[in-house]
Amino acid sequence: MDVDVIVLGMGPGGEDVAGRLAEAGLRVAGVEANLVGGECPYWGCIPSKMMLHAADQVEKGALPPDWGPLARRIREEATDDWNDKVAADRFTGKGGHLVRGHGRITGAGEVTVGDQVIRASRGIVIASGSQPAVPPIDGLEGTPYWTNHQAIEAETVPESLIVLGGGAVGVELAQVFSRFGARVTVLEGLDRLVAIEEPEAGELIAKAFADEGIDVRTGVKVSRVTYGDDGFTLAGVTARRLLVATGRRVDLKALGVAAIGLDESARAIPVDGRMRAAEGVWALGDAVGKGAFTHMSMYHADIIVKEILGQPAYEAEYHAVPRVTFTDPEVGAVGLTEAQAREKGLDVRVGFTDLAESTRGWIAQARGFVKLVAADGVLIGATSAGPSGGEVLSMLTLAVHERVPVRRLSQMIYAYPTFHRAVSAALADLDR
Numbered sequence: 148m149d150v151d152v153i154v155l156g157m158g159p160g161g162e163d164v165a166g167r168l169a170e171a172g173l174r175v176a177g178v179e180a181n182l183v184g185g186e187c188p189y190w191g192c193i194p195s196k197m198m199l200h201a202a203d204q205v206e207k208g209a210l211p212p213d214w215g216p217l218a219r220r221i222r223e224e225a226t227d228d229w230n231d232k233v234a235a236d237r238f239t240g241k242g243g244h245l246v247r248g249h250g251r252i253t254g255a256g257e258v259t260v261g262d263q264v265i266r267a268s269r270g271i272v273i274a275s276g277s278q279p280a281v282p283p284i285d286g287l288e289g290t291p292y293w294t295n296h297q298a299i300e301a302e303t304v305p306e307s308l309i310v311l312g313g314g315a316v317g318v319e320l321a322q323v324f325s326r327f328g329a330r331v332t333v334l335e336g337l338d339r340l341v342a343i344e345e346p347e348a349g350e351l352i353a354k355a356f357a358d359e360g361i362d363v364r365t366g367v368k369v370s371r372v373t374y375g376d377d378g379f380t381l382a383g384v385t386a387r388r389l390l391v392a393t394g395r396r397v398d399l400k401a402l403g404v405a406a407i408g409l410d411e412s413a414r415a416i417p418v419d420g421r422m423r424a425a426e427g428v429w430a431l432g433d434a435v436g437k438g439a440f441t442h443m444s445m446y447h448a449d450i451i452v453k454e455i456l457g458q459p460a461y462e463a464e465y466h467a468v469p470r471v472t473f474t475d476p477e478v479g480a481v482g483l484t485e486a487q488a489r490e491k492g493l494d495v496r497v498g499f500t501d502l503a504e505s506t507r508g509w510i511a512q513a514r515g516f517v518k519l520v521a522a523d524g525v526l527i528g529a530t531s532a533g534p535s536g537g538e539v540l541s542m543l544t545l546a547v548h549e550r551v552p553v554r555r556l557s558q559m560i561y562a563y564p565t566f567h568r569a570v571s572a573a574l575a576d577l578d579r
């Protein structure tokens with residue numbers, strides 16, 4: 148098959164690039180080994196947020212802890228029973244060619260899927276995402292452990308669950324299963340939960356988890372797993388099910404990137420600001436290792452589409468990457484943490500306020516905080532944790548992205564009594 152562009156992997160970023168290029172009239176082959184839409188709609192963001200929403204309702208007493216309706220909603224509304232017909236038809240409806248199967252780069256502008264060779268005159272967009280990284284723990288291989296796939300597809304709640312890894316996947320799913328009645332233990336190798344975020348964020352989630360009866364153990368080194376009639380035993384804990392949530396990995400060898408001169412053993416595909424990995428090769432999303440988020444994948448996709456269509460484009464910037472961990476309390480963060488800023492040798496100033504001290508936080512009996520990190524008179528990082536942490540984050544993302552002077556932020560009017568008004572209290576602390 149001869150086309151203009153091959154998009155290798157049809158997750159959120161690949162689907163966006165392929166669809167928009169096809170709509171613009173280019174001949175596009177979208178290659179997908181699994182489901183068009185990728186991880187986010189079928190095993191990631193959407194079903195996990197649907198689970199967290201239901202878990203929240205359960206916590207508030209608005210819903211009984213009945214897993215059946217939730218599992219049905221995920222099957223019927225979120226994932227169409229893990230069927231991508233709608234997404235596939237959407238792409239082919241735009242004139243795209245969908246090629247199902249595992250694609251391998253076999254030369255410049257060439258991808259081979261089974262015995263079909265596809266050639267692209269303009270180039271290849273690598274949008275192959277990531278897979279769960281399963282640590283080589285003695286006894287783990289061959290056991291029926293869960294990754295996010297089995298956790299999302301679960302038809303019943305296990306009576307007990309060990310979650311290995313206290314990052315975003317681990318904490319979000321731990322809270323879901325706990326609120327639906329599982330006895331949950333989180334085992335984290337580092338000294339705190341969501342370790343890439345501010346330490347206060349991990350402490351906040353750990354405190355909320357303790358209050359809900361989730362057993363959190365940090366600094367745990369797991370050297371061996373046993374699996375038998377009682378289920379899984381690791382680090383002295385036994386549970387029916389084990390969810391491995393220890394990060395993601397990018398398999399460049401399986402993509403055959405050596406055929407275009409890239410290092411197959413790298414952890415991610417190196418790209419320039421315009422997402423170019425080599426002549427006629429672009430890469431995006433999880434595969435480039437700049438943050439495993441759907442919004443990152445879509446951000447990259449926009450740059451690539453504009454580049455290929457010759458529209459005014461822009462260089463990718465990473466000083467204001469927002470991320471939200473959708474636990475209750477929710478943790479929104481953007482830019483650098485205090486520790487990251489100090490590591491860079493910056494003259495750092497920090498402002499902090501406890502949400503309970505704000506009027507809205509007090510009214511809502513909310514737990515959370517706002518923490519600001521500033522250097523040279525501008526915010527370079529911020530965390531907003533609380534009932535609307537991810538929403539409060541929007542103004543902080545804008546401030547960090549646009550490098551709004553702290554002085555101007557301090558002179559702004561913050562509506563009373565909102566959660567975001569806590570930002571002004573944190574700014575006042577920064578000034579002290």
Ligand SMILES: Cc1cc2nc3c(=O)[nH]c(=O)nc-3n(C[C@H](O)[C@H](O)[C@H](O)COP(=O)(O)OP(=O)(O)OC[C@H]3O[C@@H](n4cnc5c(N)ncnc54)[C@H](O)[C@@H]3O)c2cc1C
Pocket residue numbers: 155156157158159160161178179180181182183184185186187190191192193195196248249250251274275276277295316401402431432433434438439440441442443444473
């Ligand atoms: C449980 C969970 C919850 C998450 N929640 C959020 C969230 O709330 N917000 C957020 O922003 N992010 C979230 N994420 C992360 C988000 O899902 C990913 O960052 C996003 O899906 C990455 O998009 P992508 O386009 O890079 O690739 P992916 O979604 O990984 O898709 C890549 C696609 O390429 C295909 N592919 C790979 N190799 C080949 C090949 N050789 N040939 C053919 N096809 C191939 C794969 O089958 C896959 O469909 C979550 C992730 C998980 C696991």
Ligand SMILES: NC(=O)c1ccc[n+]([C@@H]2O[C@H](COP(=O)([O-])OP(=O)(O)OC[C@H]3O[C@@H](n4cnc5c(N)ncnc54)[C@H](O)[C@@H]3O)[C@@H](O)[C@H]2O)c1
Pocket residue numbers: 282311312313314315316317319334335336337341342367368369392393394395438439440470471472473
């Ligand atoms: N709300 C969101 O945006 C959201 C939600 C889920 C996932 N994601 C994305 O998906 C990616 C993957 O999430 P994740 O939580 O799997 O990865 P992660 O890298 O965020 O966290 C993995 C955790 O597992 C720990 N760990 C690793 N090996 C271990 C071991 N052997 N024993 C004990 N602990 C171990 C790590 O120290 C780390 O804290 C994240 O990078 C995130 O960007 C985003």
